[in-house]
Amino acid sequence: MFTDKESFKQAYLMKLIAGEGITADEATPWDKFVALVMLLKEKMSYYRAINKNSISQGKQIYYFSMEFLIGKLLHNYLVNFKIEDLVREGLADLDIKLEDLLEQEADPGLGNGGLGRLAACFLDSMAFLGIDGHGNGIRYKYGLFEQKIVSGNQVEIADNWLKNGYPWEMRKMDKAVIVKFKGTVRHELKDGRVVFVHENYEPVLAVPYDVPIMSYDNPSYINNLRLWSAETTCSELDLACFNRGEFNQATSFRSEVEAISYILYPDDSSRAGRELRLRQEYFFVAAGLGTIVRSYKKKNGLSSLHNFSRRVSVHINDTHPVLCIPELMRILIDEEGMGWDEAWNITVNTMSFTNHTIMPEAMEKWPIDMVKTLLPRIYMIIEEIDRRFKEDLAARFMDHEEVVQNTHILKDGYVWMANLAIVGSSSVNGVAQLHTKILKNEVFKDYFRVFGYKFNNKTNGVNHRRFLLAANPKLSHLITEAVGPNWKEDAGELKKLQAFKDDQSFLEQLAKVKYENKCRLAERVTSGYGIVLDPQSIFDVQVKRIHAYKRQLLNVLKIMHLYNKCLNEPDRLTGSQTFIFGGKAAPGYHYAKTVIKLINCLSKKIEQDPRVREKLKIVFIENFNVSQGELIYPAADISEQISTASKEASGTGNMKFMMNGALTLGTLDGANVEIREAVGEDNVFIFGLTAEQVLDYTRHGGYKPWDEYHNHPELRTCVDQLNGGFFDNMGEEFRTLYDSLMIYNDEFFILKDFPSYIQTHEKLQSLYLNPKEWNKHSLLNIAGSGIFSSDRTIREYADWIWKVRYRTVNSISSI
Numbered sequence: 165m166f167t168d169k170e171s172f173k174q175a176y177l178m179k180l181i182a183g184e185g186i187t188a189d190e191a192t193p194w195d196k197f198v199a200l201v202m203l204l205k206e207k208m209s210y211y212r213a214i215n216k217n218s219i220s221q222g223k224q225i226y227y228f229s230m231e232f233l234i235g236k237l238l239h240n241y242l243v244n245f246k247i248e249d250l251v252r253e254g255l256a257d258l259d260i261k262l263e264d265l266l267e268q269e270a271d272p273g274l275g276n277g278g279l280g281r282l283a284a285c286f287l288d289s290m291a292f293l294g295i296d297g298h299g300n301g302i303r304y305k306y307g308l309f310e311q312k313i314v315s316g317n318q319v320e321i322a323d324n325w326l327k328n329g330y331p332w333e334m335r336k337m338d339k340a341v342i343v344k345f346k347g348t349v350r351h352e353l354k355d356g357r358v359v360f361v362h363e364n365y366e367p368v369l370a371v372p373y374d375v376p377i378m379s380y381d382n383p384s385y386i387n388n389l390r391l392w393s394a395e396t397t398c399s400e401l402d403l404a405c406f407n408r409g410e411f412n413q414a415t416s417f418r419s420e421v422e423a424i425s426y427i428l429y430p431d432d433s434s435r436a437g438r439e440l441r442l443r444q445e446y447f448f449v450a451a452g453l454g455t456i457v458r459s460y461k462k463k464n465g466l467s468s469l470h471n472f473s474r475r476v477s478v479h480i481n482d483t484h485p486v487l488c489i490p491e492l493m494r495i496l497i498d499e500e501g502m503g504w505d506e507a508w509n510i511t512v513n514t515m516s517f518t519n520h521t522i523m524p525e526a527m528e529k530w531p532i533d534m535v536k537t538l539l540p541r542i543y544m545i546i547e548e549i550d551r552r553f554k555e556d557l558a559a560r561f562m563d564h565e566e567v568v569q570n571t572h573i574l575k576d577g578y579v580w581m582a583n584l585a586i587v588g589s590s591s592v593n594g595v596a597q598l599h600t601k602i603l604k605n606e607v608f609k610d611y612f613r614v615f616g617y618k619f620n621n622k623t624n625g626v627n628h629r630r631f632l633l634a635a636n637p638k639l640s641h642l643i644t645e646a647v648g649p650n651w652k653e654d655a656g657e658l659k660k661l662q663a664f665k666d667d668q669s670f671l672e673q674l675a676k677v678k679y680e681n682k683c684r685l686a687e688r689v690t691s692g693y694g695i696v697l698d699p700q701s702i703f704d705v706q707v708k709r710i711h712a713y714k715r716q717l718l719n720v721l722k723i724m725h726l727y728n729k730c731l732n733e734p735d736r737l738t739g740s741q742t743f744i745f746g747g748k749a750a751p752g753y754h755y756a757k758t759v760i761k762l763i764n765c766l767s768k769k770i771e772q773d774p775r776v777r778e779k780l781k782i783v784f785i786e787n788f789n790v791s792q793g794e795l796i797y798p799a800a801d802i803s804e805q806i807s808t809a810s811k812e813a814s815g816t817g818n819m820k821f822m823m824n825g826a827l828t829l830g831t832l833d834g835a836n837v838e839i840r841e842a843v844g845e846d847n848v849f850i851f852g853l854t855a856e857q858v859l860d861y862t863r864h865g866g867y868k869p870w871d872e873y874h875n876h877p878e879l880r881t882c883v884d885q886l887n888g889g890f891f892d893n894m895g896e897e898f899r900t901l902y903d904s905l906m907i908y909n910d911e912f913f914i915l916k917d918f919p920s921y922i923q924t925h926e927k928l929q930s931l932y933l934n935p936k937e938w939n940k941h942s943l944l945n946i947a948g949s950g951i952f953s954s955d956r957t958i959r960e961y962a963d964w965i966w967k968v969r970y971r972t973v974n975s976i977s978s979i
């Protein structure tokens with residue numbers, strides 16, 4: 165990499181002139197951004213080339229995910245290459261501001277939220293640890309919609325992230341693959357063996373675009389994120405149609421094919437029951453496995469597929485890529501001529517599966533008819549997997565009818581994807597201890613009896629180099645001054661910060677950093693929305709997808725309660741508070757959109773009321789994405805993690821907040837449980853029902869929201885305010901929310917948890933008035949956040965699931 169400013173400047177100018185054919189004066193900010201990206205890519209290719217010989221003969225890991233929420237890359241790569249300052253200064257000499265170039269980059273919205281962001285964090289950690297670990301996904305032409313707020317309502321705008329091009333990607337036409345849909349399957353006898361021939365299918369050309377993944381201080385490991393784009397196989401066909409004047413037919417064929425990689429489904433909770441989604445799933449699975457087998461054979465020789473599972477691991481991130489299992493079976497049997505038993509052995513040993521949800525309505529399933537028509541050969545294989553599995557079970561669990569009944573892959577006219585995943589993988593993991601326990605004891609309890617040895621936990625983590633080192637430079641600097649720089653490679657080193665917990669001058673510096681980060685966010689909010697935030701007030705933040713189980717509504721009811729208190733007992737409300745919300749609602753999710761409207765209406769009501777606006781303020785930040793997160797997490801005082809216990813599998817926002825010194829106000833759900841373990845009870849603020857209590861109510865009933873309503877007058881006031889009068893001209897707008905609580909029995913126990921939530925929040929409120937104490941808690945949270953680095957998570961996957969070696973960093977202590 166560059167070692168001095170002058171050589172950088174020279175190379176950069178060359179790139180700008182040679183690449184864009186223009187002088188520095190003529191170049192637009194976009195040109196200048198592209199030139200810098202090209203320069204870095206060239207350096208990476210160079211590293212990759214000189215390391216060709218040393219590329220580990222080790223195992224290749226392929227992480228299949230329908231979503232990768234990678235965020236912007238340029239800034240992180242400058243940090244990873246350790247050249248940020250040098251580049252900034254070099255550009256300044258040329259009268260270019262690095263910040264202006266960073267602004268140019270699109271933030272690819274190729275994911276909905278936590279699941280896609282997890283996949284991106286894992287890519288970074290695999291590269292950092294020197295694991296040959298590659299992503300495999302879809303290059304959606306349109307990412308998740310861009311969110312605007314218009315008169316308090318969410319409005320969705322197409323996210324045309326590719327409109328200027330995406331300079332990080334490289335189109336690899338020579339690695340294109342044909343994926344086959346529909347058609348018929350014929351079997352014939354060949355050399356005494358039945359072979360299956362797939363005919364009359366609709367071919368789709370899958371073209372890969374590769375994005376380099378480069379992690380901190382490990383230039384020899386540049387991994388690959390391969391994103392597939394759908395194209396028609398032959399333009400001649402189109403042309404022929406055009407020539408015959410069949411214009412519509414030609415373009416409709418083209419758009420039908422291209423629709424496959426056209427758009428990301430903006431819903432991560434309920435399955436969009438649409439054939440296109442199934443097409444997307446098979447598309448990137450078949451394309452990915454196609455190139456994996458091809459490159460494996462090139463490297464290892466044609467006849468060595470017997471060892472495939474020793475050299476290749478395929479990881480299935482949630483159920484969307486589960487068709488990997490029948491597809492690998494198809495390749496091994498139909499294309500490689502292998503027998504069923506050997507193919508099955510290899511397949512199971514190659515595949516591992518992560519489950520992300522426990523909500524039964526979110527379990528992915530596909531109508532058998534649809535699978536049969538769209539993927540005739542794949543369906544045959546699924547049927548055979550199901551048949552053999554049942555046969556095996558019937559013998560082993562003769563006396564346990566329920567086990568046999570509850571574990572079918574084909575049931576009630578559907579293919580159950582999680583069931584296929586469990587049967588066809590060697591490992592099934594949950595994403596936090598509590599979540600894994602619920603999988604074993606509730607959701608998959610019958611599978612747990614059959615395949616106990618497959619189930620394991622791998623608690624999620626986040627890329628601390630993105631969300632702390634790069635996103636919070638001031639805090640990073642302070643940490644490095646205190647404990648040295650090794651925490652960047654080994655997040656466990658953050659523990660050493662504990663030594664400063666009573667060091668008043670250090671704690672004051674910590675508070676100053678937080679204050680400055682709050683100012684940074686406040687400036688953006690002011691320039692974006694014209695809203696002035698007071699950085700002296702406490703920043704109480706909930707940013708994540710809007711969903712009933714995440715309970716943004718509980719947070720709003722709390723603020724309504726504070727509003728009422730402010731009017732009725734103004735003296736009891738001390739200090740001023742800023743509530744920050746952000747998050748997208750799925751476009752068809754009426755409840756979630758109403759919650760957004762409610763937040764904005766309350767914000768306006770407060771703003772217009774001189775009696776309260778000095779004490780309370782609400783902002784809803786539009787279009788929450790990775791880049792916004794990088795600005796918001798470092799500026800938070802309170803991290804709201806208030807999902808109904810048992811519903812949030814892990815959460816990762818909670819980890820990003822904690823790492824940046826926010827105190828968690830949360831339920832005992834997902835990884836909050838482990839955050840409490842890591843920092844001790846005194847340093848987290850827990851309230852509400854436990855998962856066990858929630859599951860108990862769900863099983864036996866007995867929850868009566870009306871009891872809570874009648875027993876708590878302040879709560880009753882707030883709930884009634886939802887229902888009319890309080891918000892001007894709002895008519896029936898919030899009726900949905902009121903009804904969800906009072907008519908549909910408050911499925912997420914908002915009323916039940918309200919009193920303890922208010923109490924715990926008050927505790928935090930008064931703690932904030934004692935900065936000494938507050939700062940100590942904040943420091944201990946940062947110090948305890950090391951185990952939530954995705955480096956730790958990936959080491960566990962490598963040790964226990966993929967069985968692959970990784971590099972050890974000198975300073976890695978055991979965490």
Ligand SMILES: *Cc1c(COP(=O)(O)O)cnc(C)c1O
Pocket residue numbers: 233276277278279281707708709788789790793814815816817818820
């Ligand atoms: C981390 C992250 C999430 C996940 O947040 P949770 O609080 O765990 O739901 C969602 N979206 C973005 C952009 C993120 O960075």
